[in-house]
Each structure stands twice: as C-alpha cells, then as structure tokens.
Amino acid sequence: MTMIVKPQDVTDDHAINELVSSTLLRLKFQDRNNIREETHGVQNLAREETPELIRESLFQMDKELEALLSASHKHGPGFGCAYEQARSLPTTFVNDRDYRLKFLRCTLFDPAKAADKMIVHLDYLLLLFGPRALKESLKTNFFVKEEAVALREGYMQLLPFPDQSGRRVLALLPQILFYTPTLRVKLFFFFFVVAMENAESQRRGVVVIGWSGSSPLLGIEGSTPRVPGTPANKSVILPSGRSVANGLHARIIGIHFCFPDTAIFRIIRAFYVIAIGEHWRSRCVFHYGTKLEMQYKMMGYGIPVSQIPATDTGVVKVKNYNQWLRTRRLVEKDPTANAQICECPGLNDVLFRRAGSCLAHPGNARFKNMLESKKEEHVNSNQTEKRDIAWSIVELVECKNGRFLSWDTKKTCWMIMTDRAEIRQKVAMSIRDFNRQSKAAENQQSYQSSTNAFQHHGGKKRKLDSTENIFSPCYIG
Structure with missing residues (x-):
C-alpha cells in the first residue's frame, strides 16, 4: 500500500521519513541490500556482457519496439511518434547498435524495459529540442539565447573526475531552482547524453549531488525558486503521461541531497521526497550539517568532494567547467580531428x-x-x-x-x-x-630520528625541516 503524504505534512519530519521507509520496505530484501551496496560503491549491478547476451538482447529489443509501436494507442497520445519520425529520416542514430545498447545497459539488459525507455527518451528529445535531436546527438549549440546563458553559468556540472567506483558525478547547485522546469529538464538530458557516451559510464552509472553547502539559498534577484512539488514548479510530462524518470537513459546509482540543518531546507527536502517519485526515492540520501560534515559523509560513498564546484559562500566555481565546455565544443566541431580528447x-x-x-x-x-x-x-x-x-x-x-x-x-x-x-x-x-x-x-x-635528542638546545625548541612527498x-x- 502506497503511503499518502498530505500538503500539511511537508513540515513533519516523521511523515516524510515514514514515506521514505515505506518505499524501501516495499522492495524485496535483496533489492534493498543491492541498492544500499551499490549506492556506497561496494558493488555494481551491471551484468557481465558477452557477445551472446548482446546479440540476443538486441534481437529481443527490436521485437519489443515493434510490439510497442503496433499497440502505441494503448500507451497514451503521441507515444512513439518520435521513433516513427526518426525511422523515416535519411540520417538518424536510432537504429545504431551502440545507441540501443545504452538503454539495455541502463535497464540491466531487460529488452522490454529498454525498448519502452528508448521510445520515451526519443519522445522527450522531440518535445524539448525539436526534430534536429532525432538526427544528431545533443550539442552545446542546441541551447540558444537564455538557455545558452544558463548552460554557461555552471549551476549544473559534470565533475572532471569520476568517483572512487568510476561513476560520473553530476553536481546541481541551488541556483538551478530558479530555472524553469523545462530548462532544467533540457540541461538534465544534455548532461546525461554526454555522460553516457562511453560504455564504462553506461555500465557504472551516474551519481547526482544536490549541493546547497552551508550557504543560504542564493538565487536570481526578483525570481522565485521553483522547488519540485510546489505550485511554482509544473512538471514536464509527455502527452502520453510518461515522466522524465521514464525517459532518462542513465542508470542513476544515488541521489545525494546536501542541505544545511535549517527549517527551510527541511521543507525543501520534503517537497523533493514527495515529487521525486518512487522510482528514485529508494536511491535518495540526505545529508545535513555544516559543509565539512556533509563532505565527510559523502566521502563514505566514494564521492570526490574536493571537486564540488561551489565555495563556502555558495559562489559557483567555473574554471574546470569552462575548460570542459571548450573541450566539448572542440569535439562537437570536429569529432575525427579530436578523437584523442578524453572528456573524463x-x-x-x-x-x-x-x-x-x-x-x-x-x-x-x-x-x-x-x-x-x-x-x-x-x-x-x-x-x-x-x-x-x-x-x-x-x-x-x-x-x-x-x-x-x-x-x-x-x-x-x-x-x-x-x-x-x-x-x-x-x-x-x-x-x-x-x-x-x-x-x-x-x-x-632517519635524519629526524637521529636528531630527536637535540630538539631542545639551550632551553629553546629547534625547528625541524620537513619534506613533503610530492x-x-x-x-x-
């Protein structure tokens, strides 16, 4: 039975904790244990890939795609329109083997789930970016005017290094709450497309960090934060009724929310728990306290906390991000000439x-x-x-x-x-x-040991030289 949280319960920590607990308790014991261990980086649930598994899974996925399209009217209005449109284009990527493998790896080689996710993913690409997104992979120049400014601001960044388990890390700073829901979703799709470009990342998945640090909620002057689950935040949903969670083709291993221990952030946490849905709620981890306390907690999950792109006062760090953007544009401009560039x-x-x-x-x-x-x-x-x-x-x-x-x-x-x-x-x-x-x-x-007896000379302490191993x-x- 699904627990219902009423609007007045957003300030009730007990009710929110009960919602999280009930989500976990509905899972089988082995599933709960797998999620906990994978979130900590102890294990990776990705299947061992063999030529036979890949060949059979691709064959079954193709059959599932045809079955879904033949019964598309049962899945809501517009379901599968993007895939149908893409197949009729002279140039498209939807039939590429490597493209379909992304969805199989995301669903742990479940052909039915992979086919469904691929169709929803393409429907979102068409809705958010238009027909061009069915012809070529997302690029930085898909963002224009205000969207391009948002991309450059760096309030959403892929960290320059993976975590200790080899997973890509996507950092979200609190300023993204002042973006429109559509812009946030477009940024999500872009960064996940980039993160999933190589097979290793597809197998290991992505860790998401919502970082507020110890600073107050900074935003854009004159704007109101659009926290998920509030009236100011209207979710981006396909005409078929499918949500963003159904369309992202990255396996999200863990979602870490790092908040100061204040009343306003506990309310924000409640809205996130309610709005994020059962699909991802079981993988959410909430950290409260000072910046140092939250960093120590995240280190237990193997996350490179030194790379988090925000200062103690909440100012975004953009040096690494600007380098990444320049590199990204080089690769997009001429992939062949820049084939030796390693994005991460x-x-x-x-x-x-x-x-x-x-x-x-x-x-x-x-x-x-x-x-x-x-x-x-x-x-x-x-x-x-x-x-x-x-x-x-x-x-x-x-x-x-x-x-x-x-x-x-x-x-x-x-x-x-x-x-x-x-x-x-x-x-x-x-x-x-x-x-x-x-x-x-x-x-x-050896030198320090031999001179230890002479550290006090003439009643004065003698300073010893120290050499750091560089x-x-x-x-x-």
Missing part, C-alpha cells in the same frame, strides 16, 4: 600532468601501488631488465582497460596517449622519480 578519465586510466596532484584519481593511486611493488626489483636490475619492468607496468594498466592520458595545456584537456614508446618512457620516469623520492623520504625519516604521476612531463 576512466577508473583505471593513468594521468600525467606537469603540475598539480592527481593521486586522488583512483587510476593514479593504483599506478603508484604498481610502482611500489616493483621498487626493489627495479633497484636491483640492469638497464634491460628495467626496460622490461616498465613494459610490464604498461601491460598491467592496459589489461584492466586502462589508458595513459596526458594534459594538453593548449586545449586544456586530457589527451589519450597512443605512442607506446612515449608511454614506456613516461612510466620509466615515474619509476625513477618514485624510487628517488622514496629514498629521500627514508633519509628524512610524488604524483601527474607531475611528470
């Missing part, structure tokens, strides 16, 4: 950059462990053996589908390295620098 590093990728640390990236942390495991062997090897060790590390990264990326300072983006001789040289330099810095750290520790694969040129 993968979980097992190794990053090389002249300045700044990349050890927070999971791939670089694993790379450092590889260097450490080869340290003694490398020290006791001749030049030929050292060369073989470097190649063995390259192969270790590649066997996990990892890539080697270097930072292009002119294009301000990551580039996929293809010159294997250059890759081996970078790895060899990383081993050399790691060994040198490890030795320096050991010498420093190792990072990103530091190597």
Whole structure:
C-alpha cells in the first residue's frame, strides 16, 4: 500500500521519513541490500556482457519496439511518434547498435524495459529540442539565447573526475531552482547524453549531488525558486503521461541531497521526497550539517568532494567547467580531428600532468601501488631488465582497460596517449622519480630520528625541516 503524504505534512519530519521507509520496505530484501551496496560503491549491478547476451538482447529489443509501436494507442497520445519520425529520416542514430545498447545497459539488459525507455527518451528529445535531436546527438549549440546563458553559468556540472567506483558525478547547485522546469529538464538530458557516451559510464552509472553547502539559498534577484512539488514548479510530462524518470537513459546509482540543518531546507527536502517519485526515492540520501560534515559523509560513498564546484559562500566555481565546455565544443566541431580528447578519465586510466596532484584519481593511486611493488626489483636490475619492468607496468594498466592520458595545456584537456614508446618512457620516469623520492623520504625519516635528542638546545625548541612527498604521476612531463 502506497503511503499518502498530505500538503500539511511537508513540515513533519516523521511523515516524510515514514514515506521514505515505506518505499524501501516495499522492495524485496535483496533489492534493498543491492541498492544500499551499490549506492556506497561496494558493488555494481551491471551484468557481465558477452557477445551472446548482446546479440540476443538486441534481437529481443527490436521485437519489443515493434510490439510497442503496433499497440502505441494503448500507451497514451503521441507515444512513439518520435521513433516513427526518426525511422523515416535519411540520417538518424536510432537504429545504431551502440545507441540501443545504452538503454539495455541502463535497464540491466531487460529488452522490454529498454525498448519502452528508448521510445520515451526519443519522445522527450522531440518535445524539448525539436526534430534536429532525432538526427544528431545533443550539442552545446542546441541551447540558444537564455538557455545558452544558463548552460554557461555552471549551476549544473559534470565533475572532471569520476568517483572512487568510476561513476560520473553530476553536481546541481541551488541556483538551478530558479530555472524553469523545462530548462532544467533540457540541461538534465544534455548532461546525461554526454555522460553516457562511453560504455564504462553506461555500465557504472551516474551519481547526482544536490549541493546547497552551508550557504543560504542564493538565487536570481526578483525570481522565485521553483522547488519540485510546489505550485511554482509544473512538471514536464509527455502527452502520453510518461515522466522524465521514464525517459532518462542513465542508470542513476544515488541521489545525494546536501542541505544545511535549517527549517527551510527541511521543507525543501520534503517537497523533493514527495515529487521525486518512487522510482528514485529508494536511491535518495540526505545529508545535513555544516559543509565539512556533509563532505565527510559523502566521502563514505566514494564521492570526490574536493571537486564540488561551489565555495563556502555558495559562489559557483567555473574554471574546470569552462575548460570542459571548450573541450566539448572542440569535439562537437570536429569529432575525427579530436578523437584523442578524453572528456573524463576512466577508473583505471593513468594521468600525467606537469603540475598539480592527481593521486586522488583512483587510476593514479593504483599506478603508484604498481610502482611500489616493483621498487626493489627495479633497484636491483640492469638497464634491460628495467626496460622490461616498465613494459610490464604498461601491460598491467592496459589489461584492466586502462589508458595513459596526458594534459594538453593548449586545449586544456586530457589527451589519450597512443605512442607506446612515449608511454614506456613516461612510466620509466615515474619509476625513477618514485624510487628517488622514496629514498629521500627514508633519509628524512632517519635524519629526524637521529636528531630527536637535540630538539631542545639551550632551553629553546629547534625547528625541524620537513619534506613533503610530492610524488604524483601527474607531475611528470
């Protein structure tokens, strides 16, 4: 039985908590456990893909699509019109194998659900962006005038790095509440289309963060926030009655709402819980407290909190986002010439950059462990053996589908390295620098131990020098 929350209950924490609990209790125990573990990054529910599974699923999905179209009148007005229109176009992507695989991965290879989601997704593309969206993938120039300004403002951003489980992270800042519902949905579709461009992201899914930090609700002067579930926020629904949740083709693993512990944000939380619907409610996590408290809580879910694009006072950070937009436009302008651009590093990728640390990236942390495991062997090897060790590390990264990326300072983006001789040289330099810095750290520790007895001299404390281990694969040129 579905619990009904009355409008007057939005200020009642107990009623809202009961609604969340009842949603979870209606799930099977194994389903609840799977959601909890996947939200924490402990497991990934994506199925292991085989050629047989893919071939059979695509075949069954095609049959489901035809069945849905033949009975489209049963699914509400306008259902399937976009798909029918797209199939008659001379140029379209709707029949592409890779496009359909996105929906199969989103639904864990359920052909019936994938077919339904694809039709609803196309209906939304036609409604929001017009016929052009049936011919080509969404681009930044689909947004014009006020919409283009909203895209540049950065109140909705894909973070430049994945989380510790390799999932893309979409950050929403409170200022998006002042956008119209239609504009918000258009931005959602655009960012999810971008996030789902590679197979790894399709399998691992997306984490959404609604970040308010510890600042008050900042907005646009003279505007009223359109909180979901309030009269000022009219939901975007298809003529067939299907909601946005039915049309997004990304597997949303978790939705984290981060609010100050104040009355106004508890009311906002209540509206979100009611409006978000049962489909996503079971994956919602609410964090209250100071900025630091909320960051610590999210770190438990593997989220890179240092990348959240907002200051303590609520001002949006746009440096990384502006670089991302420039990169995005380069790829859109000439995909072939910019095929080596990497929009976001993968979980097992190794990053090389002249300045700044990349050890927070999971791939670089694993790379450092590889260097450490080869340290003694490398020290006791001749030049030929050292060369073989470097190649063995390259192969270790590649066997996990990892890539080697270097930072292009002119294009301000990551580039996929293809010159294997250059890759081996970078790895060899990383081993050399790691060994040198490890030795320096050991010498420093030995020095501090030997001078410990002399820290007090003449009644005065003597300041000891400290050397920070600056190792990072990103530091190597």
